[in-house]
Amino acid sequence: MQVYKAFFKVIRRNLGQLSIYMVVFVVFAIALGNSNQNPKDMNFEDTKxxxxxxxxxxxxxxxxxxxxxxxxxxxxxxxxxxxxxxxxxxxxxxxxxxxxxxxxxxxxxxxxxxxxxxxxxxxxxxxxxxxxxxxxxxxxxxxxxxxxxxxxxxxxxxxxxxxxxxxYSTNVEVSTYENGYVSNSGCKNYYNYLAYSMFAILILGVTAVMLTFENKDLKMRNLSSALTMRSLNFQLVLGNISYAIVAWLIMILASLIMYKGYMFSMNGILFLVNSFIFTLAALSVGLLISTIVKTRSAMSAAANVVSLGFSFISGVFVPQEYLGETVISIAKFNPTYWYIKANEEISVLVNFTNTNVTPIIYSMLIVLGFAVAILAVTLVIMKQRRFSS
Structure with a gap:
C-alpha cells in the first residue's frame, strides 16, 4: 500500500492550507450556533x-x-x-x-x-x-x-x-416539537455552510495529490516499477475515498457536540446522510478539477472559485427564497443547490410521512446522480489522457 501511504503524506504536507478552511468553518459554526440559541420560554404570555x-x-x-x-x-x-x-x-x-x-x-x-x-x-x-x-x-x-x-x-x-x-375560558396547551424549525435552525445553518468548506477542502486535497502523482518523473518511475496500474489506481481511489470520509467526520464533529441530542433524531440523521452524499459529489468535482489544473496556484484559484461560486448561487450565503429565478435556474445544474434544498426541507420536517420525506430523498438522489455523472466524465478524461501519453 505504498501509494496509499504516499497519498496521505501529500495530504499532511498540505495540511496547513487545508486546516485553514476547517478551523474557520468550525469557529464560524460555533459562533453561529451560539447566536441561534433557542429562547428558554416559548410559551404565550398575555400582555396588558x-x-x-x-x-x-x-x-x-x-x-x-x-x-x-x-x-x-x-x-x-x-x-x-x-x-x-x-x-x-x-x-x-x-x-x-x-x-x-x-x-x-x-x-x-x-x-x-x-x-x-x-x-x-x-x-x-x-x-x-x-x-x-x-x-x-x-x-x-x-x-x-x-x-x-x-x-x-x-x-x-x-x-x-x-x-x-x-x-368562561378554555385551557389551551401549546405543543412544541423537539425538531421544530426554531430548535434546528442553527443546525440547518451549520450544514448549509458546510457545503462551502467541504468543497474547498476536497478540491485542494484531491488536486494536490493528483498533481503530485501526475508529475512526469514520478509517473515514469511508477510505470517502470513492479506496481501494476490496477493496483496504483485502486490505492488512489481508496485514498480519495478515505480522505473524503475523514474530512466529512471532522466537519460533522462539531455538530455532534453542539446539537448532540438533536443529531440522533430522525432529522439529525437525515442531515448526516445528506451531507455524506454531498461529500461524494464534492469529491467527484475535486477529481474532475484535478484533471484540468496544472499548477498549485491554479489549484487554489479553482478551489476558491468553485466553492464560493456554487455557494453564492445555491443558497449557502443567501437563502434560496431571496434568489432570482435566473439564478435558481442556473443553480439547479450544480449539486450544492439540491443539497441546500434538502437541508431546508429537513429543518422543517416534523411528520415523517412518504409525502414529506419523498422530496428530500429526491434531492439526495439528484446530488448522488451528480456525483456519478461527474465521476464518469472524470474517468473518461483520465483514460483518454493515459492513452495519449
Whole structure:
C-alpha cells in the first residue's frame, strides 16, 4: 500500500492550507450556533394594555361591570379628564386607548337600543385598538343577548350573567416539537455552510495529490516499477475515498457536540446522510478539477472559485427564497443547490410521512446522480489522457 501511504503524506504536507478552511468553518459554526440559541420560554404570555376609563354616564352596575371586565384584561390608568390630559396621555404613550362612556349609556343597554355606542380615542390601526374593541364588543353583545332574551332584567342580574359568561375560558396547551424549525435552525445553518468548506477542502486535497502523482518523473518511475496500474489506481481511489470520509467526520464533529441530542433524531440523521452524499459529489468535482489544473496556484484559484461560486448561487450565503429565478435556474445544474434544498426541507420536517420525506430523498438522489455523472466524465478524461501519453 505504498501509494496509499504516499497519498496521505501529500495530504499532511498540505495540511496547513487545508486546516485553514476547517478551523474557520468550525469557529464560524460555533459562533453561529451560539447566536441561534433557542429562547428558554416559548410559551404565550398575555400582555396588558394601558387604557383610560372615563364615565360621563350615571354610576351604574352595568358601567361598573364593564370597567371591572376591562380591568381584568388591561391596566386602567388615571390620567385626568380634560381634553389636554387625554391628548398628552396618548401622545406620550401613557395609555394606548381611552374609553369614554357617554350619557344615557345604561338606559340604552337596558332598553335594548340599537344605537349603543362608546366613544374611544386611540392610536389608529394599532393592535391594541383591535384588541380593546373586541373586549368591549364582547361585553356589549353579551348584554344585548340577555336583554333581548329576558326582557325586563335588573342590572344586578344582567351584570351577573355577563360576568359568568365572560369568565368562561378554555385551557389551551401549546405543543412544541423537539425538531421544530426554531430548535434546528442553527443546525440547518451549520450544514448549509458546510457545503462551502467541504468543497474547498476536497478540491485542494484531491488536486494536490493528483498533481503530485501526475508529475512526469514520478509517473515514469511508477510505470517502470513492479506496481501494476490496477493496483496504483485502486490505492488512489481508496485514498480519495478515505480522505473524503475523514474530512466529512471532522466537519460533522462539531455538530455532534453542539446539537448532540438533536443529531440522533430522525432529522439529525437525515442531515448526516445528506451531507455524506454531498461529500461524494464534492469529491467527484475535486477529481474532475484535478484533471484540468496544472499548477498549485491554479489549484487554489479553482478551489476558491468553485466553492464560493456554487455557494453564492445555491443558497449557502443567501437563502434560496431571496434568489432570482435566473439564478435558481442556473443553480439547479450544480449539486450544492439540491443539497441546500434538502437541508431546508429537513429543518422543517416534523411528520415523517412518504409525502414529506419523498422530496428530500429526491434531492439526495439528484446530488448522488451528480456525483456519478461527474465521476464518469472524470474517468473518461483520465483514460483518454493515459492513452495519449
Amino acid at each position: 394594555v394601558n387604557i383610560a376609563f372615563i364615565n360621563k354616564d350615571e354610576d351604574s352596575k352595568i358601567v361598573d361591570g364593564l370597567k371591572e371586565y376591562l380591568s381584568v384584561n388591561t391596566n386602567i390608568v388615571d390620567i385626568g379628564k380634560t381634553k389636554e390630559d387625554l391628548q398628552d396621555a396618548l401622545y406620550f404613550r401613557e395609555v394606548e386607548y381611552i374609553v369614554t362612556i357617554p350619557k344615557g349609556f345604561t338606559g340604552k343597554i337596558l332598553n335594548n337600543s340599537e344605537k349603543v355606542t362608546i366613544e374611544k380615542n386611540t392610536r389608529p390601526n394599532s393592535a391594541s385598538e383591535v384588541y380593546i374593541d373586541n373586549l368591549i364588543n364582547r361585553y356589549l353583545n353579551t348584554a344585548k343577548t340577555y336583554t333581548l332574551a329576558l326582557g325586563n332584567i335588573s342590572q344586578s342580574e344582567l351584570v351577573k350573567y355577563i360576568s359568568e359568561d365572560l369568565d
